[in-house]
Amino acid sequence: MLDKNGIARTIARELRDGYYVNLGIGIPTLVANFIPNGMEVQLQSENGLLGMGPFPWEGEEDPDLINAGKQTITTLPGSVFFDSAMSFGMIRAGKVDLTVLGAMEVSQKGDIANWKIPGKMVKGMGGAMDLVASARHIVVAMQHVNKAGESKLLPQCTLPLTGLACVQKVVTELGVFGFDDHGFVLLERAPGVGVEHIKTHTRGFLTAHGSEPEISWP
């Protein structure tokens, strides 16, 4: 079973030298801690920054300098500020190579729902709909089951959608999942997790042979 850092570390293997990457709030943010040494990756924050640096030293917080999660951050040499239209312009134009975001549900067709629980949670989609409609690679980081213990990998999403057939990979505490014409495909198992366990907790159609390797990190 993977913890949150394990999920982030697994997703960090998707990074490539020279990538421009947008990381969502929550587990996706942790991916920044696992960028391999020597690899140059630029983090895009959709509130208007390319080249996001780490949190500031205590006492050096700048209220004018935050990320999309409203956290105080810093710049790096080569960082750029821009307005929100240019920020989503570069997203829409497909310049962002990889988007990592959280989800409440993912369907076996790659649909994603992550912004609204009708009658309950009202937060809004923020930039998620723009990102999933346009990023070149979209990876979801999430827990495999919800608080009630029900699978979040479903035949069809039950919650209002964020985007259609856009997710290419899902990483949960149980494994790494891709997609084919039939549905989810188990690519790798989390250390110590058996295929039967994964099947039991996945409601969407899942192709799994049992020969899938355990996740390993470089």
Add this chain to the structure above:
Amino acid sequence: MNKGDRGGPGWTWGLEDDVFLRTTNRMNKVFKDALSALHDLQDGTTLMLGGFGLCGIPEHCISALVQKGTRNLTCISNNAGVDDFGLGLLLQNHQIRKMIASYVGENAEFERQLLSGELEVELIPQGTLATRCLAAGYGMPAIYTPAGYGTEVAEGKETRVFGNKTYLLETAFDADYALVKAWKGDRLGNLVFRATSRNFNPLMAMAGKITIAEVEELVEPGALDPDHIHVPGIYVHRIFVGTNYEKRIEQRTVRSRS
């Protein structure tokens, strides 16, 4: 005044709704404070407000709205502030009738008013929000975006396929006033923003029929490098200096020195 009545007093020909007659001099856009700059803002107005979270919000304009007690406002803003700061202050007073935003997760009062039906809310994708502002400032009636296709955001909207992708037609915003916060400005209305407090501010500044900018520093024309101005003053109708900015931080995240 007749349209086409050139050469009359001032430069007012052809302007039906005379924005600058409300200021004394077209090229001196300076007001003494937020209340005077917002003097003619009426109940039922549609407003744009810059800022992302609490970063780069027009704090003094919001305070003036609270003080004026202007009601039935439609507010276009990425977020709705927090319970006791930013747009949250207007929500507490029930001054907002309708909110158009992309993310409102930090405001419990907002959620309460929405679920109880007191507040009308339109949630739209953040890039769509930004680009509908951009379209207004660029004089374009609408734009196409793929964001929201296949979701409830697309309901009732015209779609069109370009290449192998489906796009939604989204119209430019039509807002009476834009209230923005800049770092520096001059009396001609030229504006410069700082760091990520830029966000929606320049876009909304360009999109408002009447744009009111509050700045931390008002400088003489010529003091801002023409190469570094983010919003040309032609888009800005009124400007004032805001003092004692609170600039509240929403999520203070730091590295410890120990």
